[in-house]
Amino acid sequence: MAEMGSKGVTAGKIASNVQKKLTRAQEKVLQKLGKADETKDEQFEQCVQNFNKQLTEGTRLQKDLRTYLASVKAMHEASKKLNECLQEVYEPDWPGRDEANKIAENNDLLWLDYHQKLVDQALLTMDTYLGQFPDIKSRIAKRGRKLVDYDSARHHYESLQTAKKKDEAKIAKPVSLLEKAAPQWCQGKLQAHLVAQTNLLRNQAEEELIKAQKVFEEMNVDLQEELPSLWNSRVGFYVNTFQSIAGLEENFHKEMSKLNQNLNDVLVSLEKQHGSNTFTVKAQPSDNAPAKGNKSPSPPPDGSPAATPEIRVNHEPEPPSSATAGASLPKSPSQSSLPAVVVETFSATVNGTVEGGSGAGRLDLPPGFMFKVQAQHDYVATDTDELQLKAGDVVLVIPFQNPEEQDEGWLMGVKESDWNQHKELEKCRGVFPENFTERVQ
Secondary structure, three states, X not given: OHHHHHHHHHHHHHHHHHHHHHHHHHHHHHHHOOOOOOOXXXXXXXXXXXXXXXXXXXHHHHHHHHHHHHHHHHHHHHHHHHHHHHHHHOOOOOOOHHHHHHHHHHHHHHHHHHHHHHHHHHHHHHHHHHHOHHHHHHHHHHHHHHHHHHXXXXXXXXXXXXXXXXXXXXXXXXXXHHHHHOOHHHHHHHHHHHXXXXXXXXXHHHHHHHHHHHHHHHHHHHHHHHHHHHHHHHHHHHHHHHHHHHHHHHHHHHHHHXXXXXXXXXXXXXXXXXXXXXXXXXXXXXXXXXXXXXXOOOOOOOOOOOOOOEEEEOOOOOOOOOOOOOOOOOOOOOOOOOOHHHHHHHHHHHOOOOOOOOOOOOOOOOOOOOEEEEEOOOEXXXXXXXXXXXXXXXXXXXXXXXXXXXXOOEEEEEEHHHHHHHOOHXXXXXXXXXXXXXXXX
């Protein structure tokens, strides 16, 4: 029995909601046709316009802040790789190696701290600020529905009031067949019944009007207080947000400047210790040279024992003698005493035959191709003229058709996979942020 009662209540509630929707729809149609007046509140409508403007601004600020944080993270990764490169090339016997490593560690920690503080003091605050808008937006919409209910109840009550005189005249002068056929002694009872029925309908309409008005006014009063307060709060929020970002960025650059100065001092010290000294650079064996334990290379033609060639490097070359100062000319690479492999490489570079060049004239590359880059991070396109990148994607960089349209930090290109498949620039090309990629060719 309880279950049936529960189902009955649910069915009744559904029927009531359907009836409300139909009544509201009918009321809106009458209002649009000008057959029913609509309650207007210009002050509240201005508050709603301000609310929508504030929501749009806050949403944009949140989006741009997330983009800024993504850029900070990308810069952190780039800085980390740069420091890793320095650690790899910094030879163990060079002075200041430990200091350089420590600076790299502090650099990494400083980036992490900066990113985390931006999240805590700016992004989370931004999310909290925007978190209050969905509820208020829902209440504004609900207020609009309750206003339609109030107007509908008011019009219904007014229509009964307008028909009151007609009903009374109709009761005073019976015209219905039932009333004419009734005996004289019954007509008084019929009149009393009609009066009571009319009064009952009017009383019900009045109760519905009072109830609808109360529900609407409660919601309206709350929103009339909250919306102006929310609108005024935006100033303090914007000030606090941008002050936090500016303060964090200022402190970050101040600390980063100290680390950079320390690294500069280490490198200056290294330069001073090696700059005035002659040191030996031993030639590295090529990939084709035999490894240790294999067959030894053939001795030189003069019969002297094979030896590892050495190149003597002097940062302060001795001045030429007076006998040859004016007459000597620089030798070409083929005439110099450089190793044959160096001469061959130089000649190949001059003649443009070195492998791995840009290949701008090759038919399998887009017109104007300049170089290749590879995406180091995912990039989500925010406009139709941008490329959507995944980490690892190779992009063929080409020039802008109109150089004035190129923004700083952006490149024009086409993904290599798209070019190989379509060979059509108009469909495939787009712009992308340079700092999300790394040049590979």
